[in-house]
Amino acid sequence: MTLEFQSVSKKVFEETHIAPTSLKLEPEVFNILLGPTLSGKTSLMRLMAGLDKPSTGKIFFEGVDVTKLPVQKRNVAMVYQQFINFPNMSVFDNIASPLRVQGLPETEIKMKVGKVSELLKLTTFLLQRRPAELSGGQQQRTALARALVKEAELVLLDEPLVNLDYKLREELREELPHLFSDTGATVVYATTEPMEALLLGGFTATLREGEVTQFGPTHQVFKNPLDLETAKGFSDPPLNTMQVEKNGKSFLLENQGKWDVAQYASVPEGTYTIGFRPHHLQLHATDGNNLKLSGEVLVTEISGSESFIHLKSGNNRWVLHAHGIHNLQPGTNVEMCLSPSNCFLFDSEGNRVSDI
Numbered sequence: 001m002t003l004e005f006q007s008v009s010k011k012v013f014e015e016t017h018i019a020p021t022s023l024k025l026e027p028e029v030f031n032i033l034l035g036p037t038l039s040g041k042t043s044l045m046r047l048m049a050g051l052d053k054p055s056t057g058k059i060f061f062e063g064v065d066v067t068k069l070p071v072q073k074r075n076v077a078m079v080y081q082q083f084i085n086f087p088n089m090s091v092f093d094n095i096a097s098p099l100r101v102q103g104l105p106e107t108e109i110k111m112k113v114g115k116v117s118e119l120l121k122l123t124t125f126l127l128q129r130r131p132a133e134l135s136g137g138q139q140q141r142t143a144l145a146r147a148l149v150k151e152a153e154l155v156l157l158d159e160p161l162v163n164l165d166y167k168l169r170e171e172l173r174e175e176l177p178h179l180f181s182d183t184g185a186t187v188v189y190a191t192t193e194p195m196e197a198l199l200l201g202g203f204t205a206t207l208r209e210g211e212v213t214q215f216g217p218t219h220q221v222f223k224n225p226l227d228l229e230t231a232k233g234f235s236d237p238p239l240n241t242m243q244v245e246k247n248g249k250s251f252l253l254e255n256q257g258k259w260d261v262a263q264y265a266s267v268p269e270g271t272y273t274i275g276f277r278p279h280h281l282q283l284h285a286t287d288g289n290n291l292k293l294s295g296e297v298l299v300t301e302i303s304g305s306e307s308f309i310h311l312k313s314g315n316n317r318w319v320l321h322a323h324g325i326h327n328l329q330p331g332t333n334v335e336m337c338l339s340p341s342n343c344f345l346f347d348s349e350g351n352r353v354s355d356i
Contacts, residue, residue, distance in 0.1 A: 001027050001062050001153040003048060003186050008057035010043055010210075017043045019211040020057065025186050030177055030202030032218060033190040035233060040210040041190040045156045048188065049076045061153065074154070077147035081159040083139035085131040091142050092117075092127040098150040116149045119179065137168040144172075148179060155180060157189045161196075173199055194236045198222060206233045228273060228350035237278045237308060240318040244272050255314040259291050267353060273346040278308070278321035280342035283334060290337040297332040309334075 003025040010018040018040050025031040033041040046052040047059065050071035058067045066074065077098075085094045092113060099109045117127060120141045131139050140160060147155055157176075161169045177200060180187045191197055197204050197218055204218040206229075214221050214230045225231035232239045244259075245252040246269045251259045281293075295311035295318060302308075307326040311318045311334070320336065328334065345353040 001184070001186050002060075003154060003188075004060040004063075005047075006058045006060070008047060008054045008059060010047060010052060011055045017210050018047065018054075021212050022057075023205060023212065023215060025188065025203070027184055027186045028181060029187075030180075030200045031186065031188045032197045032200060032202060032204040033188060033207060034192075034194065034197045034204050035207030036192055038209075039207040041207060042158055043210065044207075045078070045158055045188060045190060048154060049078055049156055050074045075150075075152050076154045076156065077150045077152035078156040078158065079140075079143045079147050079160045081162045083131070083136060083143065083163070085139060085142050085146075087131055089130070090127065091122060091129055091131065091134070091138075094131065094142050095122075095127075095145045095149055098146060112149050113145075116145045119148070120145045120175075137164055137172070140164060140172070144176075144179070148183070151183065151185075153185055155183075155185045155187045157187065159190050159192070162192075177201070194222070194234045197234070204234075206230045208233060224352075225344065226352050228275060228344075228346045228352075231275050231344055231346075231352075235277050237319045237321060239275050240278060240281065240316075241273050241275045242313075242316050244274055246270055246272055253291075254316070255294075267345075271348050272353065273348075273350070275344040275346060276338055276342055278319040280338060281318065281320045282337050283309075283320065283322060283326065284337065286337045290339055291343075293336045293338060295334055295336065297328045297330055297334060299330060300326065300328050302327065 005021050005023040007020045007022055008018065009016070009020045033044060035041055047054055050069060054067065058065055060066065086097065095113045095116065096109050099112060122138070122141055122145060126134065126138060131142065134142065144160070161172055164172065173196065189200060201218050203216060204221050205215040206213045206221060208229050213233065214226050221230065222234050225234060242253065246267055249260060253259060293313060295313035298310040298312055300307060300309050302325055305324060307322045307324065309320040309322065309326060309328055311320060347353050
C-alpha cells in the first residue's frame with residue numbers, strides 16, 4: 001500500500017510541529033525517518049496513523065484520500081519504544097487480540113498466532129506467560145508479533161529497539177526487514193541513529209525541527225546530502241566542519257594555509273563550509289592533492305579496536321575515527337590529511353555546492 005503526503009503540515013497552538021511535507025512511501029521496503037529527538041518523527045507517524053489530523057494538506061492510501069478517516073477505520077499497526085502489551089493477558093492472547101477484534105474463528109487465530117510466534121521465536125512456554133514475566137526482548141517480540149499477525153497495510157515502528165540491550169538490538173535489527181518483506185505492508189521505522197538507518201537500508205527521510213530535509217534511497221542520502229543539515233543529521237560521530245574563504249582559485253583555511261582547487265574556478269568568491277566525516281580524516285599527512293591539516297588532541301576515546309580522537313584546530317573541534325588503538329595523550333600535536341573526494345562543500349546558506 002502506497003502512502004502519500006501532499007503538502008501535509010501540523011500546527012499546535014500556532015507552534016509548527018510538521019512543516020509542509022510531501023512524501024511518497026512505497027510498500028515492501030523499509031521507509032526510515034531519521035532525526036534527533038523532537039525532530040518530528042513521532043508527529044509524522046501520528047499523522048500517518050490517523051491519531052492526529054493535519055492542519056493543511058492531504059494523506060492518501062493507494063490513491064484514496066484518507067485525511068479525515070478515523071484511526072479505527074484504518075488498517076494500521078504501531079509498535080512503540082516502550083514495551084506496550086496488555087498486562088492481564090497471556091502472550092498468546094496479546095498476539096491474538098487484533099484477530100479477535102476482526103472476529104476470526106479460533107482455529108484460524110491459533111494457526112496465525114502459531115505461525116508468527118515461530119517466526120519471532122516465542123515458544124509455547126512463553127505464549128502462556130504474562131508480559132511482566134518476560135525479558136525486554138521477549139516483550140518487544142510480543143508487540144512485533146501482534147503488529148505482524150494483524151496483517152496491517154501500514155506498520156509504524158517508533159524506535160522499537162531503543163530500550164533493548166545491544167546484543168538484542170543487533171539480533172532484531174537483522175530480523176526486522178525479513179519479517180515484513182513479504183507482507184505487502186508499507187513499513188515506516190523511526191530512529192535517531194544514522195548507523196541503524198544504514199543497516200536497515202530502504203529509503204530514508206532526514207528530519208530536523210519538523211522539516212524533511214531530504215528523502216531518497218538510504219545510501220544515496222548518506223553519500224550525497226543536499227544540504228549541511230542533512231549531512232549533520234546523517235553523521236555519527238558528528239560531522240566535522242570548517243569555514244573557508246574562496247579567493248581566486250584557492251580556498252583559504254583558518255590556520256591551515258590555502259588549498260588550491262582549480263576545478264572550482266567557477267565557484268564565486270565568498271564564505272563556504274567544508275564538511276567531512278570523522279572516518280575520512282586520516283592520521284599523518286600524505287602527498288598529492290590531499291588537504292593537510294594539523295590539530296591538538298583534547299581526548300582519546302578507545303572502543304574495542306576503534307579510536308575516537310577529539311581534536312582542536314583553531315576554533316574548530318573535530319573527531320577523527322581511526323581503526324586500531326591510538327592512545328594519543330591530550331596536548332599531542334598531530335598531522336592529518338583529508339581526501340578531496342571525501343569532502344562536502346556548502347554555501348553560506350548551507351546548500352550543497354558540489355563534490356570536492
